[in-house]
Amino acid sequence: MTRPYKKMIVLSGLAVFILLGILAARPPEEEKPVYKNLKVLSKKISDRDMDYVMESFGVQLGVNCLFCHPSTQIGYQFTIDYVTDKLENKRIARDMLRMTMQLNKKYFNIKLNRAMTTRGRIWCRTCHYGKPVPILPLPKSKI
Template identity: 30%
Template sequence: MKLLVFSLLVSVSLFAQQAGDRGANPLPAPKNLKLLAANTDIRFVMRSFNEALGVQCTHCHMEGDFAADTNPKKEIARKMISMVRLIDTSFPSSAGVFPEGYHEVDCITCHRGNIKPETKAPRKFYNRGNSLGEPPPAQRPGVSLKLLPPDTHVHGAESLMGEFRDALNVDCGYCHGGGKPLETDANPRKDIGRKMIMLVRQINANFPGTGVFPVGDQEVTCWTCHRGDPHPVSLGNKRYDLPAAKQ
């Protein structure tokens, strides 16, 4: 019995000493944080970046000296953080300064595990009429184009509205509808759609060589964020599976 008590006392003493050692020697504070707050959970944030782009830490950092700015991709990452923060201002539901808080858009939204985000839907969205073999709407001049160029291919096959449908996986009535002609502004989602066009233009302005959406080359499109869902995925609303049980 005395031996058992002695063993327990030794174990408790060793545990307390180890805990004290951990408290006396915490992980070194991160250095060279030009955008992130000093109290940022660096390990969590960096792992979320890894997941979003499908890369390891050395994609942006220098092996052996993560604080160094030697790798030019690190500065690109800082620009992306600033861009996410700017995008966040378009969504009242976002809270906190990225990466803290909840955000409707973050790195996962666009990258989805790839370094270069996708810009084109892999397949078409077909409504009931399409599935029954009805022809696409006839091409006709756009009306009430408050943001789009007058010659925009709005309707019909391979049209801009078709790209919007493919990106969000919805039919025209999602933004138009209301039992009135498509050119009316009866549906409030139509104005949201216009704001999203402006947002896409704002994002693409960060990348040299891009046109004014939807004209010219684009680094980001509606598909980039939506991927067939009216509500884009972010770290705060992404569905995760529980980790596999340890053997």
């Protein structure tokens, strides 16, 4: 008579155990990164859109993050300082971003929002074409 009852207790005990295990294994809520030095982009920009913008800078200029963000190495620890404005390329890129927004607005009537959820007609690639400095060889150019 008591046996099925016992089995129930053991089984539900096991279920609680498994549930606790699942809860413990779940990654903690992802913390939203706080960007400290944004002067053009919105401080409310999502993590995803920020990644998108930064990766697009890299691809459209044919460079990687280190072109604009300096690295420091202490012992074996290698970190990139994204906050500092030490590198000139970052400061130029910020101005270029401003210019790009103005071009879209003035000549194409597209208002890019600073959280970068809108897409423009003009972007870095329009001029840079995958190069850090836009140089297009023009045959027998007169200009």
